[in-house]
Amino acid sequence: MSNAISNEHELPSAMHATELPHGRMGMWWFLSSEVIIFGGLVVTYILCRMHHSEWALEAANTINMAGALNTMVLLTSSFVVVKAHEAAHKGDNAKAARLLFVTVGFGLIFLCVKAYEYHHEIVQGFVPTANLFWGFYYLMTGLHGLHVVGGMVAMVIVALGVQRGNDPVGVEYVGMYWHIVDIVWIFLFPLLYLAS
Amino acid sequence: MSESTHSGPSSTTVFIALVVALFVSIGISEVSTSGAAVASIYILAVGKAFLVVNYFINLRMEPAFVKSIIIGTLITLSILFIGLIPDIVAVFGESPL
Amino acid sequence: MSHTAEESFISKYVFSVDHKVIAKQYMITGLLMAIVGGLLAGVFRTQLAWPDEPVFGLGIMAPHVYNAMVTMHGTIMVFWVAMPVLVAGFGNLLVPLMVGADDMAFPRLNMTSYWVFFLSTIVLIISFFVPGGAAAGGWTSYPPLSNSIEASGVNWGVNLWVLAVALEFVAFLLGGINIITTGINMRVPGMSMWDLPLFVWETVIASIVFLLSVGPLIGGAVMILLDRNFGTGFYDPIQGGDPLLFQHLFWFFGHPEVYVILLPALGILGEVLCANSRKTLYGYKMIVWSVIVAGILSFVVWAHHQFVSGIDPRLAFPFSLMTILISVPFAVHLFAFIATVWRGSIRFNTAMLFACGFVALFLIGGVTGIMNGTAAIDIYIHDTYFVVAHFHYTLVPITFIATFAGIYHWFPKLFGSLMNETLGKIHFLGTFVFLNLTFLPQFNLGMMGHHRRIANPTAFDFLSTSDALFLQELSTIGTYGLLLAQIPFVFNFFSSMFRGEKAERNPWQATTLEWNTESPPGHGNFDAPQKAYRGPYVYSPEGVSVDFLPQFEPPQDGE
Incomplete structure (x- = not known):
């Protein structure tokens, strides 16, 4: 998708009526739709949790330190993406691509930690059907995990494109997406791990 | 829009603030589970999200129109939240709300 | 022109990034699905009128087949006809042309959206043929009908249904982002937001409403899949879940969705009425503001669908109030449209006839909507044919009447020729008469207590009276007439496409930018970069000798 966006600059229609480039405006709307998708789940979860105060005991069974580690991993990766964007902005495309690959590496770490957690929980019997809390836990972290994977794929595509000499504007857009993935986790962490 | 480093704190400063906020919220959750502790953890989460949106995605430099997209999104979610409270949380005849 | 090289057939007509080709793809897919949806209606209307006889000689219809047919009829007509034709089809065709762009903001994303939508269509069609048949839990798919296999007796049909709807949402989310950005x-240059043609405003607001309302239901649909396939209990009270939750998530999207398809229809109407009355659109700013207000209000009316499903009684009053309130912006539309036509030099061509028909029909739909929205009345008529008649009086004008008006009006920009007027007028007359014959009797049936989800009304004494049976048959005959009335349209569509009278650039002497292109516009749309010099609806201006001043016409002496 970011490639589709990056090509618009050559077209005569690249003029934009507001101050924003099309790509960035499109990205904002896209991010807003992501916020609504996750927000709907979070709202539903908070409401159900307010109704079921006993879920606090279930939440105590998630591994706080693993969640904290993953928060740290995502925050750092977000920071790396910012640096990648800065590099692309300065015209250092090679560095931007390198930093994107570093971010993909952080994404992998995140997924490994998450896999360890799932394993640990499932062997203890906390499967999705154990009760509604675990249903929400797997639904929300699973959907978030899919977004992490999607972001990693997009970043690899953009990074390879930038190395081949494509317009590095995709770095900015893939970064925006990655930050939203990060923000979602910032909320999932206290909702599912802390506050038990 | 793209000149991310030209105004306000640098991205490094923001990153350090985010990490500090993370450690504080973990610390709070380790020492207390009171209502105030939970509330402050959520406030910290909102603060972190605010920092990421404004200084990493640079919402602060966008025109008012873009800010209104995000604010509209949040208002939509709060409508959903408020509309569902009576049926999901404070079920009629079941809870004293 | 952005592409000068010769294009192959595949890249020109199949995997095209040209917004006009994609618009045609959406429209044709949507209209083909309309045939499927219409035939389904013909079949189950036959069952309702003569429940003890074989339907079309094919055999007695089992109740679960009946359920599947109504479910699929609703799903197809809303998600596979109204959405692709009105929002994606007309949106893709007109938004770039009206703002003077050479294509959508993200052409390749646009193509991707269409093919995701096409995939969803295939999945939906497949769901008819899997063991157990198609989804049969109503187009709303409430739990427990949808979240357990036992409740509706359908297993794979519902899984595929959810998958198809989810793919469709993805397609229109991406398409919506494209339309909004474009x-x-x-x-x-020169075109401020207040110079945008009404259709662009309506479609952009509709896309925003869609984008902001669909998210929670995507989560809700995943929960349905998890519940039915893996045994989680999101909607199962025994496991601590709540079936009401789905109803809320569904209608939080489902009601704004009604406005998502209504707004582009109103946009089409504004353009057609204005061009054919040769008068400035009455109260342009007022209409635009009422669209914005309607978009906001559409998020606070959803629970009026649930007055009898055990929601908190404290919710009923605010939602009733908001529902009645949201009729105001649409009343503003209708009054403004009537005021636009008032004392105009009206040209009664086919598009105009359909547009006027819309105003009349939608008025009936809107007024009965206020009755339904009042909780006290709704509790009596809920889920009866009164409600069915009400929403068909709104949705059929939206989905078909407005679409027809749009197709007759913009056919030159689609295929470069004009449609046959005589056939068009026959089409209008047949559609208008039989539409009323189909749905007016249903109001009475509803008042008699005819529930909307029963396959055999004669099983109930109060629906077996001669009056009720007569109304039932009347409605069914109306349906046949309505279906047959579309034959002239189909014929007209194809014969005009290939052998129709060639259209000039601006056959209706209209004022918006799309009429400054060739008919049909080539790839890249305009001959030269465009500029807007004035607002979109300058008809019969004072001080100049011309009848109309298009947005693209440079300023005149005396203006």
């Missing part, structure tokens, strides 16, 4: 960001 409408807001690709305006030609």
Whole structure:
């Protein structure tokens, strides 16, 4: 998708009526739709949790330190993406691509930690059907995990494109997406791990 | 829009603030589970999200129109939240709300 | 022109990035699905009128087949006809042309959206043929009908249904982002937001409403899949879940969705009425503001669908109030449209006839909507044919009447020729008469207590009276007439496409930018970069000798 966006600059229609480039405006709307998708789940979860105060005991069974580690991993990766964007902005495309690959590496770490957690929980019997809390836990972290994977794929595509000499504007857009993935986790962490 | 480093704190400063906020919220959750502790953890989460949106995605430099997209999104979610409270949380005849 | 090289057939007509080709793809897919949806209606209307006889000689219809047919009829007509034709089809065709752009903001994303939508269509069609048949839990798919296999007796049908709807949502989310960005960001110089043609405003607001309302239901649909396939209990009270939750998530999207398809229809109407009355659109700013207000209000009315499903009684009053309130912006539309036509030099061509028909029909739909929205009345008529008649009086004008008006009006920009007027008028007359014959009797049936989800009304004494049976048959005959009335249209569509009278650039002497292109516009749309010199609806201006001043016409002496 970011490639589709990056090509618009050559077209005569690249003029934009507001101050924003099309790509960035499109990205904002896209991010807003992501916020609504996750927000709907979070709202539903908070409401159900307010109704079921006993879920606090279930939440105590998630591994706080693993969640904290993953928060740290995502925050750092977000920071790396910012640096990648800065590099692309300065015209250092090679560095931007390198930093994107570093971010993909952080994404992998995140997924490994998450896999360890799932394993640990499932062997203890906390499967999705154990009760509604675990249903929400797997639904929300699973959907978030899919977004992490999607972001990693997009970043690899953009990074390879930038190395081949494509317009590095995709770095900015893939970064925006990655930050939203990060923000979602910032909320999932206290909702599912802390506050038990 | 793209000149991310030209105004306000640098991205490094923001990153350090985010990490500090993370450690504080973990610390709070380790020492207390009171209502105030939970509330402050959520406030910290909102603060972190605010920092990421404004200084990493640079919402602060966008025109008012873009800010209104995000604010509209949040208002939509709060409508959903408020509309569902009576049926999901404070079920009629079941809870004293 | 952005592409000068010769294009192959595949890249020109199949995997095209040209917004006009994609618009045609959406429209034709949607209209083909309309045939499927219409035939389904013909079949189950036959069952309702003569429940003890074989339907079309094919055999007695089992109740679960009946359920599947109504479910699929609703799903197809809303998600596979109204959405692709009105929002994606007309949106893709007109938004770039009206703002003077050479294509959508993200052409390749646009193509991707269409093919995701096409995939969803295939999945939906397949769901008819899997063991157990198609989904049969109503187009709303409430739990427990949808979240357990036992409740509706359908297993794979519902899984595929959810999958198809989810793919469709993805397609229109991406398509919506494209439409919003194009409408807001690709305006030609000189065209402020307050110079945008009404259709662009309506479609952009509709896309925003869609984008902001669909998210929670995507989560809700995943929960349905998890519940039915893996045994989680999101909607199962025994496991601590709540079936009401789905109803809320569904209608939080489902009701705004009604406005998502209504707004582009109103946009089409504004353009057609204005061009054919040769008068400035009455109260342009007022209409635009009422669209914005309607978009906001559409998020606070959803629970009026649930007055009898055990929601908190404290919710009923505010939602009733908001529902009645949201009729105001649409009343504003209708009054403004009537005021636009008032004392105009009206040209009664086919598009105009359909547009006037819309105003009349939608009025009936809107007024009965206020009855339904009042909780006290709704509790009596809920889920009866009164409600069915009400929403068909709104949705059929939206989905078909407005679409027909649009197709007759913009056919030159689609295929470069004009449609046959005589056939068009026959089409209008047949559609208008039989539409009323189909749905007016249903109001009475509803008042008699005919529930909307029963396959055999004669099983109930109060629906077996001669009056009720007569109304039932009347409605069914109306349906046959309505279906047959579309034959002239189909014939007209194809014969005009290939052998129709060639259209000039601006056959209706209209004022918006799309009429400054060739008919049909080539790839890249305009001959030269465009500029807007005035607002969109300058008809019969004072001080100049011409009848109309298009947005693209440079300023005149005396203006």
